Amino acid sequence: MITITILTLCFLAALSFKIKKAQAPVAQVLLWYIHLVLACFAGLCLLLMLNSYGFKGTQTERIFFTLYAGTGMLLYGLTKPDNDARYAYLACFFGFPFVLLIGLLLPFLRTITLVATITLLSDSxxxxxxxxxxxxxxxxxxxxxxxxxxxxxxxxxxxxxxxxxxxxxxxxxxxxxxxxxxxxxxxxxxxxxxxxxxxxxxx
Missing domain, CATH: 2.40.128 (Lipocalin)
Structure with missing residues (x-):
């Protein structure tokens, strides 16, 4: 359950940052660099998976995807509300758990959401x-x-x-x-x- 654990901790940390209106410019810039590097690795993983390849190790791709999403949540928590595309991009990471929750509450989407949740968050x-x-x-x-x-x-x-x-x-x-x-x-x-x-x- 490494994926759920990491994403839960990142979500709670981002929520805490938002509530406290935390400001850490240096950490935010550093997180952006890490997030962009992880985005490149996540894109490479996706390209490799489409061609039946992957990095060595059984969970390597999942770790890259998880850290990519987790850093996106943390950045959302540290970023001031704005109407630009960057803030909307980060909001997608933070809002993903709410989308899953809404899907689970709606009867006609419950099965699809449950399968998607297990596929995305459950470690094989x-x-x-x-x-x-x-x-x-x-x-x-x-x-x-x-x-x-x-x-x-x-x-x-x-x-x-x-x-x-x-x-x-x-x-x-x-x-x-x-x-x-x-x-x-x-x-x-x-x-x-x-x-x-x-x-x-x-x-």
């Missing part, structure tokens, strides 16, 4: 089974949204990045016993729960 559970130095089989479980984990093939790429190929095992099932072995140079044999799956890879 990951587990990786190493194959060799460059490949691993990854399972991802997202709470009540999926009964069984999603299986992905993770390939080490370009020092800081990795390529993720989802749904390499179908149908999905829980892991009870897992064995993996190479078949030649271009395929991998996966034995799981008394069933065999062969997927093509390029070692």
């Amino acid at each position: 559970e990951f587990h990786r089974y190493p194959i060799d130095d460059d490949y691993a089989l990854q399972t991802k479980t997202t709470g009540i949204l999926s009964t069984y984990p999603v299986y992905s093939l993770v390939e080490d790429k370009y020092l800081f990045f990795e390529k993720i190929t989802p749904d390499v095992i179908a149908p999905r099932t829980e892991v009870h016993s897992l064995k993996m072995s190479k078949r030649g140079q271009d395929s991998l044999r996966i034995q799981m729960n008394r069933g065999d799956t062969v997927i093509a890879v390029s070692f």
